[in-house]
Amino acid sequence: MGSTDTSDSGITDRPVSDEPVGEDSSRGGVAREDVAARVGWRYTLSQIKQDPTALAGLAIIAFFGGIAIVAAIDFYFLDYWLANTFWVNPENDPNTIETLLPPVGFSNEFGVGTWDHPLGTDHRGRDMLVRLFYGTRVAMTVGFMATVIGLIGGTVTGAVSGYYGGWIDDVLMRAVETLYAIPFLVLVIAFMTAFGRDLTFAMVGVGIASIPTFARLIRSRVVSVREEDYVEAARAAGVRDSGIILRHVIPNSFAPVLVQATLQIGVAILIVAGLSFLGFGAQPPTPSWGQMLSQSRNYMLPNPWFSVWPGLAILVTVVGFNLFGDGLRDALDPRINN
Amino acid sequence: MGLARYTIRRLIQAVPVIVGIITITFFLTDAIPGDPVSIMLGPSPSAAQAEAIRAKYGLDQPLFIRYFNYLGDVSPIWLDTTARFPFVEPRFGVDLGRSIYYQVPVVQKIAERLPVTLLLLVSSFTFALLAAVPLGVISAKRRNKPVDHVSRVVALIGVSTPSFWIGLILIIVFAFHLDVLPATDLIMPYADPAEVEGAETWVDVLVISGEHLLLPTLSLGTLQMAAITRIERSAMLENLGQDYVKLARAYGVKERTILRKHAFRPAQLPVITIVGLNMTQALGGAVLTETVFSINGMGRLIITAIYNQDYPLVMGTTIFFGLMFVIGVIITDISYAYVDPRVSYGDQEA
Numbered sequence: 108m109g110s111t112d113t114s115d116s117g118i119t120d121r122p123v124s125d126e127p128v129g130e131d132s133s134r135g136g137v138a139r140e141d142v143a144a145r146v147g148w149r150y151t152l153s154q155i156k157q158d159p160t161a162l163a164g165l166a167i168i169a170f171f172g173g174i175a176i177v178a179a180i181d182f183y184f185l186d187y188w189l190a191n192t193f194w195v196n197p198e199n200d201p202n203t204i205e206t207l208l209p210p211v212g213f214s215n216e217f218g219v220g221t222w223d224h225p226l227g228t229d230h231r232g233r234d235m236l237v238r239l240f241y242g243t244r245v246a247m248t249v250g251f252m253a254t255v256i257g258l259i260g261g262t263v264t265g266a267v268s269g270y271y272g273g274w275i276d277d278v279l280m281r282a283v284e285t286l287y288a289i290p291f292l293v294l295v296i297a298f299m300t301a302f303g304r305d306l307t308f309a310m311v312g313v314g315i316a317s318i319p320t321f322a323r324l325i326r327s328r329v330v331s332v333r334e335e336d337y338v339e340a341a342r343a344a345g346v347r348d349s350g351i352i353l354r355h356v357i358p359n360s361f362a363p364v365l366v367q368a369t370l371q372i373g374v375a376i377l378i379v380a381g382l383s384f385l386g387f388g389a390q391p392p393t394p395s396w397g398q399m400l401s402q403s404r405n406y407m408l409p410n411p412w413f414s415v416w417p418g419l420a421i422l423v424t425v426v427g428f429n430l431f432g433d434g435l436r437d438a439l440d441p442r443i444n445n
Numbered sequence: 446m447g448l449a450r451y452t453i454r455r456l457i458q459a460v461p462v463i464v465g466i467i468t469i470t471f472f473l474t475d476a477i478p479g480d481p482v483s484i485m486l487g488p489s490p491s492a493a494q495a496e497a498i499r500a501k502y503g504l505d506q507p508l509f510i511r512y513f514n515y516l517g518d519v520s521p522i523w524l525d526t527t528a529r530f531p532f533v534e535p536r537f538g539v540d541l542g543r544s545i546y547y548q549v550p551v552v553q554k555i556a557e558r559l560p561v562t563l564l565l566l567v568s569s570f571t572f573a574l575l576a577a578v579p580l581g582v583i584s585a586k587r588r589n590k591p592v593d594h595v596s597r598v599v600a601l602i603g604v605s606t607p608s609f610w611i612g613l614i615l616i617i618v619f620a621f622h623l624d625v626l627p628a629t630d631l632i633m634p635y636a637d638p639a640e641v642e643g644a645e646t647w648v649d650v651l652v653i654s655g656e657h658l659l660l661p662t663l664s665l666g667t668l669q670m671a672a673i674t675r676i677e678r679s680a681m682l683e684n685l686g687q688d689y690v691k692l693a694r695a696y697g698v699k700e701r702t703i704l705r706k707h708a709f710r711p712a713q714l715p716v717i718t719i720v721g722l723n724m725t726q727a728l729g730g731a732v733l734t735e736t737v738f739s740i741n742g743m744g745r746l747i748i749t750a751i752y753n754q755d756y757p758l759v760m761g762t763t764i765f766f767g768l769m770f771v772i773g774v775i776i777t778d779i780s781y782a783y784v785d786p787r788v789s790y791g792d793q794e795a
Contacts (some may be wrong), residue, residue, distance in 0.1 A: 285465030288770040290729030301476035411617045418610035425605035
């Protein structure tokens with residue numbers, strides 16, 4: 108990706124390149140592997156494998172991620188064919204009557220919970236479990252996409268700001284501070300009221316609102332990386348600023364950002380749930396956890412379980428991201444390992 | 446650099462942030478589809494009526510003129526160019542304008558709603574700090590003991606739970622099933638006893654106010670409590686591993702003293718930071734808590750203002766939030782110097 112940066116500079120970039128250049132670099136390759144054994148991905152992975160809580164987090168993420176993928180394929184490409192064939196339709200089940208049934212083993216004024224609907228039904232008689240299942244798609248995609256948008260925006264802003272300093276830094280950081288000074292939820296709600304209430308705008312809105320978190324983090328890293336010898340060497344070798352930022356500054360600032368991104372997915376899921384609760388995000392009848400909680404407000408007395416299940420789903424998912432994020436931080440930050 | 450000079454410098458730095466907030470909110474509210482005048486006057490207002498309202502609120506002017514007019518109105522110092530040539534008179538004072546929907550000054554509406562939200566915020570953060578600081582300290586002191594595990598699990602669940610869901614569950618348990626606490630509304634502790642149902646003296650008002658406050662406080666404060674516990678614990682652990690703590694131990698300094706003097710004090714720096722930054726974000730969280738508990742505070746004020754496209758009110762409240770944020774940052778920075786004498790106001794690296 109950086110070849111154009113150096114080819115026209117007239118000076119070979121071999122001393123500062125991260126990629127193996129050719130056959131003659133075998134000696135350097137060995138040295139690199141040696142280093143990789145201590146600080147690279149493999150080391151991080153081995154650390155995580157020894158950390159039961161991080162593994163538990165990963166298992167939770169994998170579980171809900173798997174559900175989300177199945178649900179997304181069924182929703183986007185198969186038009187609920189899977190749900191209709193093997194289960195019940197999450198949006199509109201023609202076979203049920205409109206009652207609010209409790210989970211198995213409980214009863215309320217509408218009847219007794221049966222194994223047909225193990226977790227009970229919602230106010231329109233739709234199966235709770237199937238709606239929770241398909242609600243996973245909304246939480247996971249929005250959480251993930253919003254974080255990616257925030258990550259990219261924040262990384263670019265923070266890296267440019269920290270690398271150049273001076274008035275560019277001032278302008279960008281004031282802009283970031285401005286975004287930060289408006290409460291997250293208020294900013295996203297204003298954004299969604301202006302441009303649209305559906306899921307896409309929830310992703311973009313939450314993404315933009317999370318730019319400050321990443322921008323500040325990566326800027327502080329870049330400011331210290333900027334002074335490192337290898338950046339100095341690259342600059343002396345005539346590598347362009349964009350090349351230095353992309354190939355040296357950002358990769359060397361990425362560990363804390365990765366940790367933050369993992370935690371941020373959890374935060375984004377919480378915020379999207381809050382947005383859906385207020386009526387912004389996936390619109391009925393598309394199931395989403397926050398929207399289910401919002402609907403349950405009027406039916407908490409006959410069936411409190413209506414409120415309990417979606418909240419539990421959110422809780423467990425976010426716990427997964429927090430556990431894994433914490434584990435990742437411990438693995439990447441040797442100061443804590445003692 | 447002295448404290449006064451530092452504060453002034455921070456306030457000057459805040460000016461572009463406030464201008465930025467005004468710019469973002471102004472153009473964002475303008476992009477909201479719909480017409481505030483028709484929302485106010487109902488579906489079919491007479492043309493003359495609508496025109497009059499438009500002229501009154503300056504809505505008949507082009508977007509950019511309105512933008513600069515608004516900047517001029519909220520700027521504390523402004524050169525009045527409408528004064529007769531060649532005189533340009535400076536004008537002083539802030540004018541946040543009038544709410545289109547409520548037809549009252551924005552400042553009045555904020556003053557009406559702010560105490561409710563402030564009460565909620567202060568009680569939530571008080572609860573959070575009172576619970577989190579001891580929990581974090583004990584957790585660090587007894588690392589990997591059962592107490593530590595319990596507190597870590599509590600903190601983990603706390604940061605992972607949606608605050609409004611906690612509110613819903615609290616309502617189900619305490620208001621519906623146990624029927625011991627009220628689920629809606631908030632009563633100010635200084636309210637007139639005559640206007641509060643079931644209260645005869647101010648003591649009754651205080652008790653009733655506390656009862657109403659309890660569930661919203663738990664709902665909004667749990668997340669903060671958990672976040673602070675996590676930070677308190679890791680900061681304490683980091684300090685307990687420092688060389689000066691080892692040295693103090695080697696000298697036979699009592700463990701209590703080490704904990705209090707060498708570990709606890711510096712551990713408060715990150716705690717102060719998180720409290721300072723989270724205050725503004727908690728204002729956003731208050732939107733949800735206020736919705737769950739049907740409390741008429743700032744959060745619901747700004748949401749309804751966005752729905753109604755009430756430009757002046759949206760702008761006014763966001764600017765107000767922005768000011769609170771800036772003040773919060775300044776207070777955070779100043780409290781640093783109290784806790785850690787090494788921090789000086791001119792020091793950029795600190």
